Amino acid sequence: MTRRLLLLALLVVLAFGLSLVAGKTWIPLGAWFTPDPRFAIIAELRLPRAILGLAIGAVLGLSGAVLQGYLRNPLADPAVVGVSSSAALGAVAAIVLGIAGNPLVLFGCAMLGAGGSMALLAALTWRSPSPVQFILAGTVLASLAGALTAFLISIAPNPYAVAEVIDWLMGALTDRSIDDVRIALPFMALGAALLFLTAPALDALTLGETAARSLGVRLGRLQALIVLGTGLTIGASVAVTGVVGFVGLVVPHLLRPVFGHRPAALLLPSALGGAALVLVADSLCRLAPGAGEVRLGVAMALLGAPFFLMLLLKGRASWN
Numbered sequence: 001m002t003r004r005l006l007l008l009a010l011l012v013v014l015a016f017g018l019s020l021v022a023g024k025t026w027i028p029l030g031a032w033f034t035p036d037p038r039f040a041i042i043a044e045l046r047l048p049r050a051i052l053g054l055a056i057g058a059v060l061g062l063s064g065a066v067l068q069g070y071l072r073n074p075l076a077d078p079a080v081v082g083v084s085s086s087a088a089l090g091a092v093a094a095i096v097l098g099i100a101g102n103p104l105v106l107f108g109c110a111m112l113g114a115g116g117s118m119a120l121l122a123a124l125t126w127r128s129p130s131p132v133q134f135i136l137a138g139t140v141l142a143s144l145a146g147a148l149t150a151f152l153i154s155i156a157p158n159p160y161a162v163a164e165v166i167d168w169l170m171g172a173l174t175d176r177s178i179d180d181v182r183i184a185l186p187f188m189a190l191g192a193a194l195l196f197l198t199a200p201a202l203d204a205l206t207l208g209e210t211a212a213r214s215l216g217v218r219l220g221r222l223q224a225l226i227v228l229g230t231g232l233t234i235g236a237s238v239a240v241t242g243v244v245g246f247v248g249l250v251v252p253h254l255l256r257p258v259f260g261h262r263p264a265a266l267l268l269p270s271a272l273g274g275a276a277l278v279l280v281a282d283s284l285c286r287l288a289p290g291a292g293e294v295r296l297g298v299a300m301a302l303l304g305a306p307f308f309l310m311l312l313l314k315g316r317a318s319w320n
Contacts, residue, residue: 001265004258008272012054015279019050022283048178051185052240053282054275056173057247059188059233061274062267064248066195069202069263070226071131074256077249078234081134081227082141084245086117087238088169089145089152095165096152107183107239114235117141118227125223134223171242171297173282184240191232192271194225199264206263244297246304247274253307 020042021027027038027046060078067076078084090113094100100109124137149169156162201222204212209219237244251273252266259269281299288294 001259005269005272008269008276012272012276012279015276015283016050016054018283019053019279020046023286044177045175048176048181049173049282050279051181052176053173053279055181055185055188056237056241056244057274057276057278058271059192059237059274060244060247060278061251061270061272062192062195063230063233064274065252065263065266065270066198066202066226067230067248068252069266070198070205070222071135072205073135074253075249076135077246078230079142079245079248081121081138081230081234082117082143082145083114083121083231083234084238084243085142085145085149087111087114087235088243089113089149090116091168091239091242092149092152092165095168096156096161098157098161100164103180104183110239111187111235113145114231114238117145118231118235121227122224125227126220167295168242169297170295171244171300172285172293172295173241174293176240180240184236187232187236191229191234191236194229195233196267198222198225198229199267202263242297244278244300246300246307247277250304250307251277253311 017029021029023041023046025038025041027036027042030036031039031042063078064076067078067080068074070076071080087110091100091106091110093113094106094109100106120141121134121137124140125133153162153165156165201212201217204215204217205222207215213219252270255266255269255273259265278296278300281303282296285294285296285299
């Protein structure tokens with residue numbers, strides 16, 4: 001297990017290095033140690049982008065593993081609780097209202113949307129700390145946030161705002177700065193710490209809710225940790241990059257055959273795997289032909305859809 005974790009960590013390091021050197025202009029790592037004018041590209045553009053890619057991938061993979069363990073559903077991912085949709089709603093509202101010129105305002109509105117969804121989710125589920133109630137409440141919030149986002153787009157005052165909203169909803173790490181790292185990283189770190197605290201309770205929950213309670217697990221506390229942790233991590237990631245999906249779904253599935261099905265054993269590998277996946281995907285986005293870049297959210301959707309198809313075909317084969 002330790003050797004596998006070390007190999008996964010090495011993969012993250014290699015993916016981080018690839019993110020620094022890959023792009024329309026390839027820059028060797030030697031530019032760090034020589035008076036190369038291309039060093040400015042690494043320091044000002046690619047380093048913040050790589051740090052954000054690592055952090056966002058890690059929290060998306062971690063939150064996906066936690067939610068799949070809590071809901072005991074391998075198809076659960078961070079979108080199921082409605083936090084990402086609500087954070088996107090807050091950011092879209094800021095863009096449509098024309099107050100998103102300052103990145104701090106956009107980030108604050110997105111986090112406000114995520115915080116509002118966390119409060120509603122807690123209010124809807126606090127009397128019944130059941131995974132079924134949790135997923136139903138999350139589905140309601142996700143649907144409502146999606147509908148309100150579509151409404152705001154339809155009443156946008158000008159086509160430029162609509163174009164900006166659509167571009168932002170695709171999700172990307174383009175042109176992110178070290179200021180974005182400073183803003184988002186503390187929220188992600190705090191949320192990830194809360195999610196890691198759920199590990200023992202998730203293992204106990206595999207025996208069933210009744211058995212978990214008999215082992216001293218407080219389901220209300222567990223649910224509160226998941227709501228707060230997911231809200232902080234996913235809210236901050238959406239606030240700084242837009243919507244990037246499928247990471248929390250794909251990564252635990254890929255790593256479960258390697259690290260086992262015990263939820264606690266899958267948390268750290270999922271964080272490392274998510275970081276590696278997003279870093280590699282973002283590097284490939286920059287290498288796409290043409291003057292522009294493929295959006296990261298689009299690239300992850302292109303990866304996620306075949307993965308769903310693979311699961312479907314695998315399920316059909318087992319049914320037959």
